[in-house]
Amino acid sequence: MAINWFKYSAPSTFYGLAGKLIPWFAWPAAILFGIGFYIGFFVAPTDAVQSEAYRIIFIHVPASILSMFIYLIMAGYAALGLIFKTRLSAMMASALAPTGALFAFISLWTGALWGKPMWGAWWVWDARLTSELILLFLYLGFIALQASIEDPRRADRASALLAIIGSVNVPIIYYSVQWWNTLHQGSTIKFSGTSMHVAMQQSMFIMLVACWLYAIAIALARVRSIILERESNTQWVKEVRE
Amino acid sequence: MNRLSLISLLWLVIRRDLLLAMRRRADVLTTLIFFVMVVSLFPLGVGPEAEMLRKMAGGVLWVAALLSSMLSLPRMFAADHLDGTLEQMMLAPQSLTVMVLGKITAHWMLSGLPLVLIAPVLGLQFDMPVAAILTLMLALLLGTPVLSMIGAVGAALTLGLRGGGVLVSLLVLPLTIPVLIFGAGAVEAVNSGLDAVSNFALLGAFLLFALVFTPFVAAQALRISME
Numbered sequence: 001m002a003i004n005w006f007k008y009s010a011p012s013t014f015y016g017l018a019g020k021l022i023p024w025f026a027w028p029a030a031i032l033f034g035i036g037f038y039i040g041f042f043v044a045p046t047d048a049v050q051s052e053a054y055r056i057i058f059i060h061v062p063a064s065i066l067s068m069f070i071y072l073i074m075a076g077y078a079a080l081g082l083i084f085k086t087r088l089s090a091m092m093a094s095a096l097a098p099t100g101a102l103f104a105f106i107s108l109w110t111g112a113l114w115g116k117p118m119w120g121a122w123w124v125w126d127a128r129l130t131s132e133l134i135l136l137f138l139y140l141g142f143i144a145l146q147a148s149i150e151d152p153r154r155a156d157r158a159s160a161l162l163a164i165i166g167s168v169n170v171p172i173i174y175y176s177v178q179w180w181n182t183l184h185q186g187s188t189i190k191f192s193g194t195s196m197h198v199a200m201q202q203s204m205f206i207m208l209v210a211c212w213l214y215a216i217a218i219a220l221a222r223v224r225s226i227i228l229e230r231e232s233n234t235q236w237v238k239e240v241r242e
Numbered sequence: 243m244n245r246l247s248l249i250s251l252l253w254l255v256i257r258r259d260l261l262l263a264m265r266r267r268a269d270v271l272t273t274l275i276f277f278v279m280v281v282s283l284f285p286l287g288v289g290p291e292a293e294m295l296r297k298m299a300g301g302v303l304w305v306a307a308l309l310s311s312m313l314s315l316p317r318m319f320a321a322d323h324l325d326g327t328l329e330q331m332m333l334a335p336q337s338l339t340v341m342v343l344g345k346i347t348a349h350w351m352l353s354g355l356p357l358v359l360i361a362p363v364l365g366l367q368f369d370m371p372v373a374a375i376l377t378l379m380l381a382l383l384l385g386t387p388v389l390s391m392i393g394a395v396g397a398a399l400t401l402g403l404r405g406g407g408v409l410v411s412l413l414v415l416p417l418t419i420p421v422l423i424f425g426a427g428a429v430e431a432v433n434s435g436l437d438a439v440s441n442f443a444l445l446g447a448f449l450l451f452a453l454v455f456t457p458f459v460a461a462q463a464l465r466i467s468m469e
Contacts, residue, residue, distance in 0.1 A: 137412075137415070141412050141413040144409060144412050145400070148400075148409055154469060157466040158399045158467065161459065161462065162413060165395060165459065166417070169417050169420075172448075173416075173419055176420040176423045
């Protein structure tokens with residue numbers, strides 16, 4: 001059976017598809033958030049060293065992972081849009097940016113809340129904190145550039161170039177900041193077994209999946225608005241509105 | 243058609259930009275004065291203790307250099323954009339990348355090089371030892387071209403936009419952080435009796451990396467902005 005892979009690269013067809021997909025991501029996200037919070041707050045045992053304060057990792061770690069991952073996805077969409085001149089890819093990139101920035105912000109905020117009881121300071125100039133802050137700056141730059149260009153075509157292409165430059169720069173920034181200073185604890189989850197209790201691990205994993213689904217659902221919802229805005233002068237949008 | 247070799251094209255663009263700048267010297271001087279002023283504000287803000295000033299001198303001078311190079315970025319393409327020269331450059335059969343490299347070089351000679359040359363005087367204000375001053379100069383010499391190159395991409399992307407000046411800083415400053423870290427790190431290393439070779443090596447690596455990619459990327463950014 002021949003499948004037309006490009007059918008849904010047209011904003012008009014993708015608009016409908018996205019609308020149908022959103023509940024499939026939004027509801028599981030809501031349910032998994034519920035389960036994750038339950039396990040995180042009531043099932044997972046109290047940590048011997050960090051007592052109750054460690055529970056913030058159930059939101060902190062997924063938010064950090066997603067903030068970095070979304071930047072790569074965003075840069076990937078931006079590159080697709082720049083290379084193949086597909087409008088939808090650029091729209092996806094701009095739909096992902098606010099979610100990525102939000103996760104970066106949550107990660108910094110929860111990190112500060114955790115840092116106060118653990119390190120005795122809201123903020124320390126540690127490598128990971130600093131690079132997460134810079135990541136937030138990169139997101140804000142992307143959003144600011146997109147917002148200040150009126151012509152959507154130029155806005156898409158200019159911010160796509162910026163996202164690609166940013167993604168090339170991210171490893172350089174990360175390592176330079178790491179050599180500069182380091183205090184943050186190393187990764188707890190390693191591929192060769194972990195040093196974590198099973199319930200903690202489960203809760204973190206469930207929360208990660210929940211955040212992931214939430215990000216997809218919200219990006220799809222946002223891209224639908226962007227499509228409507230950009231295509232507002234076309235016939236099919238007028239039909240949708242009625 | 244008169245064939246222009248790449249080197250002579252590069253030289254032509256650099257000479258033209260320098261000539262234009264010499265006709266309007268005030269623009270070059272304002273950047274330099276801004277640099278001196280920002281650096282001189284720090285002792286007023288944090289207090290005149292020589293011990294502390296010596297410790298923070300490298301970082302302060304680097305941050306000031308970063309800010310003043312941001313200040314001059316919007317000028318890199320703006321004038322040529324306004325009078326249509328840029329359009330002619332893009333229509334020319336010669337490589338836009340090389341022309342952009344020429345503009346970057348001229349921009350560095352006008353905004354980066356003066357900072358390198360005035361840095362020792364400001365270093366003395368901060369009571370820096372001679373070894374630290376020499377390190378700072380070498381680090382600035384390696385680092386400021388990178389600032390101009392990354393900045394060129396930002397300037398090209400924000401060409402002709404409202405509030406371009408602030409926007410370009412917002413885009414470019416996060417990308418220049420590695421240069422700041424290793425540039426100021428070199429001075430810090432010398433101050434604490436270490437060798438600054440690794441910092442210089444990394445700054446040199448950034449310089450080469452930026453030299454290879456940024457003129458091309460900035461040329462692409464110009465094409466996007468001029469469409």
